[in-house]
Amino acid sequence: MKHSAGLLVHRTGARGGPEVLLAHPGGPFWARKDDGAWSVPKGEFDPATEDPAAAAAREFAEELGSPPPSGPWHPLGTVIQSRAKHVTAFAVEGDVDPATLRSNDAEIVWPPRSGRVITVPEIDRIEWFDLATARRKILAGQVPLLDTLERLLETGTGQSSS
Known part of the structure; x- marks a missing residue:
């Protein structure tokens, strides 16, 4: 079983509703896939030796070329993305410009x-999506992360005080 950790960055969009930052995987396999192909920026970690939040921060910086927003971070839980991968994610409010982000490369x-x-490139596109669009774009196994974020935002838990 592989374990990944990621960070779901969110902000208030131009129309007043929440938006989330999602990443589209690079490479020829994903080139023509769109709906159901996007992901929370994430990467693998060993849960026996590394804290998931530390892994999420490291992977955000590696995959997007920018340090993650400082927080506060809110745990979204762990989902089963596929039979072979579990994804632990955290939500954080922040506003980053996708045009300034650059992915690392992978062989x-x-x-x-x-x-x-x-x-x-590990990531070939990074974009903001409203929650309805994000539910269509994100990998099916990660949809519950959006549901948890939406519940947090409805209770006011997921928003920072700034």
Whole structure:
């Protein structure tokens, strides 16, 4: 079982409702996929040796090229993204400009089993989405994270005092 940790950054959008920052994976496998392909910026960690919040902060910085918003952070829980991956996520209010973010690169074998290694950005797009659109864009296994964030925002728990 693989474990990933991520950070769901949210803000109040231009129309007054919440928006979330999602990342689209890079590489040829994801190039033509949109709905159901986006994700909370996240990465793998070993739960035996690393705190999920520390992993989420590290992965946000690595994958987006910017330190994460300072907080406060609110746990969203752990979801089962697939049979092989669990994702632990945290919510934080913040406003970052996707145009200023830059992903790190990763090497992958492409086409699969070809032995040919190519370098691709881990993330090729980063965008803000309202919650309704985010539910359509995000991987199905991560939809419960949006539901939990929405409940937090409705109770006022997920918003900072600034």
